[in-house]
Amino acid sequence: MKSTRFFKKLGIGLGLLFLTGCAATTAPIKTPTAEPSTHYLKKVHPRVVLVLGSGSVRGFAHIGVLKALEKHHIPIDLIVGTSAGSIIGALYADHPSAADLQNLLLNVSRQEVIDFSLRDLAEGPISGNGLQNFLFNHLKASNFEELKKPLVVIATNLSTGQIHVFGSGPIAPAVNASSAAPPFFRPVRLYGNTYVDGGFIDPVAVDIAQQFHPKVIIAVSLNHRLSGDLPTNGAKTFLRSFDFMLMQLNDYTSTKADVIIRPQPDDIDMFDGSRRTYLMKAGEDATEQMMPQIKKLLSRNKIRLAKS
Numbered sequence: 001m002k003s004t005r006f007f008k009k010l011g012i013g014l015g016l017l018f019l020t021g022c023a024a025t026t027a028p029i030k031t032p033t034a035e036p037s038t039h040y041l042k043k044v045h046p047r048v049v050l051v052l053g054s055g056s057v058r059g060f061a062h063i064g065v066l067k068a069l070e071k072h073h074i075p076i077d078l079i080v081g082t083s084a085g086s087i088i089g090a091l092y093a094d095h096p097s098a099a100d101l102q103n104l105l106l107n108v109s110r111q112e113v114i115d116f117s118l119r120d121l122a123e124g125p126i127s128g129n130g131l132q133n134f135l136f137n138h139l140k141a142s143n144f145e146e147l148k149k150p151l152v153v154i155a156t157n158l159s160t161g162q163i164h165v166f167g168s169g170p171i172a173p174a175v176n177a178s179s180a181a182p183p184f185f186r187p188v189r190l191y192g193n194t195y196v197d198g199g200f201i202d203p204v205a206v207d208i209a210q211q212f213h214p215k216v217i218i219a220v221s222l223n224h225r226l227s228g229d230l231p232t233n234g235a236k237t238f239l240r241s242f243d244f245m246l247m248q249l250n251d252y253t254s255t256k257a258d259v260i261i262r263p264q265p266d267d268i269d270m271f272d273g274s275r276r277t278y279l280m281k282a283g284e285d286a287t288e289q290m291m292p293q294i295k296k297l298l299s300r301n302k303i304r305l306a307k308s
Contacts, residue, residue, distance in 0.1 A: 026129050027136035029170050035191040036143075036169040041212075044150045046077030047303050048216045049209040051257065052085030053250065054199030055222030056181070059084025060276045061263040063105060064283025065220050067098040072291055073305035074218075074298070078150045080209045082198040085220070086153035086178035087131070090171055093151040094139045104138065106276055124186040128176040135172040144168050153178040154198035154205045158187055163202050164195060203246065204254035215301040218294065219257035220283070223247050223264065259294050261286050 050069070052062050062085060069076065076096075081089030091101055115130030141147045144167050152167035155177040166174035177188035177195035187194045198205070209217045231237040254260050263282040265275075298305070 027133045027172060029132065029136060029142070029172055031170050031173055031190065033191070035166075038165075038168045040145055041150065041152070041167050044078060044212060046150070046212050046214045047301070048075050048218065048298070049078045049080060049212060049214040050076045051204055051206055051209050051217060051219040051254075052079060052081045052089050053204035053219065053221050053254065054083030054085060054197065055203075056084055058222040058263070058265060058279060059088055060105065060279035061222060061265065061283030061286075062088040062220060063098060063102050064263070064280040064285070065261055065287045066092055067102065067280070068284045068287035068291065069218075070098045072295070073307070074294060075303065075306040076149060078152075078209070078212060078214070080152050080154070080205050081175075081178065082154040082203055082205050083179045083181065084222070086175045086198070087135075089151050089153065090135060090139065090147075090175050093147040093149040094141050094171075096148055102280060108134070120186065124182055124184055126185045128180060128186055128188060131179065132172040132176050135175060139171060142170060144171055144174070147171070152208065154202050154208060155180075155188075155195040156198050156200050156202075158194040158196050161201065163198070163205075163208070164193070165208055199246070201249075202253055203250045204257075206254055206257045210256065215303060216259070216294075216297050217257045218259045218261065219254045220261045220263070221250050221254045223250050223262065258297055259290055261290050 052059075052065075055061070066088075079089040079093050081087070088101070091104070092098070095101070111130075113130050113134045114126055115128075116125050117127040117129070119127070144151060150167075152165050153174055155164045155166060155174070156162070157164045166177065173188060173190050177190055178198045180186060180188050180195065181197040181199070185197070187196050202208070204219050204221050206217055206219050209219075261283075263279070263286040265279055265282045
């Protein structure tokens, strides 16, 4: 059954991390003690905002979405990313080329991004240093203010349970905070606070996009098709029930978008990176289906297509 395969793959995956992983050295990122001002964002007046939702490994579908939007010359003036959406959003905002992004992420190995550390193991086996190093090594920009496209990313403040929007200062630790999903990924301490994955409270952050008063909001929701196999014990029942909750939250937070792109891949284990091409194709196909609606909205709002 699929749920049984999940635990087997999870055990193998974590076992491989124990055997082959090591604590990645922290990237040489200068993080200020206080969070820098996002005052520059007040000058951002986007016509079209793209909201990239959370979804662990299903985030590869975002690349297909970007590929289709580029193909049809759909302008993107601001990206709002949560969790996996923050990673894809940061890489694309730094170098807006879906083809280059696809090439990069099709060839990256898990060990380049996911690191295992015995230190502070009780907080989670994955420190996040690997992700930060990966971003440091592949982004030309160090800070949000230097990106070619404006970007904000969403995290959850572990003390208050409130949404926190990062849009200034160093990119890599903020994206790590947005993607730090317990119990595997450790919380991120940044600017005197502790953060975890933004997907727990705002998986598709349309509400944040609305604060910029754009004419069109395009949201990507990464809900998936549930397996037909029913759980056979309490732990698996809990995991499936938790899935229900996240799916409902995903739907709820995306409802006020003007266009919702819904790639619906099969249920894929969060550590299974073997189906990247399939996920990218799912994102591209779902976007093509919504393209007539997107172009109609742009025309209605007198928004011209982007130049080639």
